[in-house]
Amino acid sequence: MMTRQQIARRICSGSGLIDAHTHLGADAALFYNGDFPYAISAEDHGVRMTQSGIAYAVCFPFLYTGYFQMAAFRRGQFRRDPRGVSAFPYAFENQRLCREIYEAFPEFAGRLLPSAFFDPARRPREQAAGIRELSTRYPLFGLKTATSYLHSQIGALLAEGACLLDLAAELDIPVTIHSAVLPGDPWANVFEILKVVKARPDVRFAIAHTCRFDRRALDTAAGLANCFVDVAAFHIHCALAQQNHAAVAAKSDRFPADYRHHAAAMQRIAEAYPATLLWGSDTPAHLWKSRFRNDQGQEVWMDLPCGPATEVEELRKLPPAIQRRIGHDNTVRFLFGEKGGDDEN
Numbered sequence: 001m002m003t004r005q006q007i008a009r010r011i012c013s014g015s016g017l018i019d020a021h022t023h024l025g026a027d028a029a030l031f032y033n034g035d036f037p038y039a040i041s042a043e044d045h046g047v048r049m050t051q052s053g054i055a056y057a058v059c060f061p062f063l064y065t066g067y068f069q070m071a072a073f074r075r076g077q078f079r080r081d082p083r084g085v086s087a088f089p090y091a092f093e094n095q096r097l098c099r100e101i102y103e104a105f106p107e108f109a110g111r112l113l114p115s116a117f118f119d120p121a122r123r124p125r126e127q128a129a130g131i132r133e134l135s136t137r138y139p140l141f142g143l144k145t146a147t148s149y150l151h152s153q154i155g156a157l158l159a160e161g162a163c164l165l166d167l168a169a170e171l172d173i174p175v176t177i178h179s180a181v182l183p184g185d186p187w188a189n190v191f192e193i194l195k196v197v198k199a200r201p202d203v204r205f206a207i208a209h210t211c212r213f214d215r216r217a218l219d220t221a222a223g224l225a226n227c228f229v230d231v232a233a234f235h236i237h238c239a240l241a242q243q244n245h246a247a248v249a250a251k252s253d254r255f256p257a258d259y260r261h262h263a264a265a266m267q268r269i270a271e272a273y274p275a276t277l278l279w280g281s282d283t284p285a286h287l288w289k290s291r292f293r294n295d296q297g298q299e300v301w302m303d304l305p306c307g308p309a310t311e312v313e314e315l316r317k318l319p320p321a322i323q324r325r326i327g328h329d330n331t332v333r334f335l336f337g338e339k340g341g342d343d344e345n
């Protein structure tokens, strides 16, 4: 098996397009809810990457972990399943991700870059020990969390969950954090995330989903040397901006761009924050179709469509120098630090 350093050197020495935000695996809770997407395999990724010219993809598991009782989880209650497959959050899912890439489909090793999911608040010490052990068996390229859907406070990373950031620093891998601006989502609030990023200059972070277009958050992120921002699922976020949906920043706080035009909006943001932005598609969550109950108890069918090649086709409309910066150069600094793949450790 190639080592992490060998893979890093190969990525850094070329100029191939890197997708900084994708998922790999399956999510039984989404499946039984009737939501989309709910799965993608390494083979599926390979087909899409070949078709779209993406050279490398950072892959996270999906959100649901067998640590939780699924029926309760689907009702928004978080109960450990004592007979579940994961003794701590994502134990099974992170291992399955590595096995899929390095054992079942080794032809994708070095192109699909696994990044382990974590929950900052539940059994963090066991999670850190599990991920450390996993990293001795397989090359790992990052950590990822999406606290909105776990109802864990992101601030736990400065308390009981600090051991997970200590691990990221020890392994020299970056941390991607799902962000929110929705008033009803205190768990992944983008300004709470920024407090964590500020407090841990020894760790590289990516705030996902363009900070939900919040200009104040983007400005703050760009001022922090250890902070990157990924543009994952940009297309459906443009649709949300056009709807003035509360999932993106209100117009008064929103980065000024014409969100009717995906590529033009992305170019403006990339020009404003040249060293900060990372390109990521969120494949297969570039689209989102979900049935849920809103705060008023009404059932809502949220349908945010996006074609399978839209994210990459829109990227290709940007000037080549910007494509190279957000699709490779910034991403290499995010993944491997300023030293890139030259580190012999």
Ligand SMILES: [Zn+2]
Pocket: 021, 022, 023, 232, 282, 285
């Ligand atoms: Zn995602």
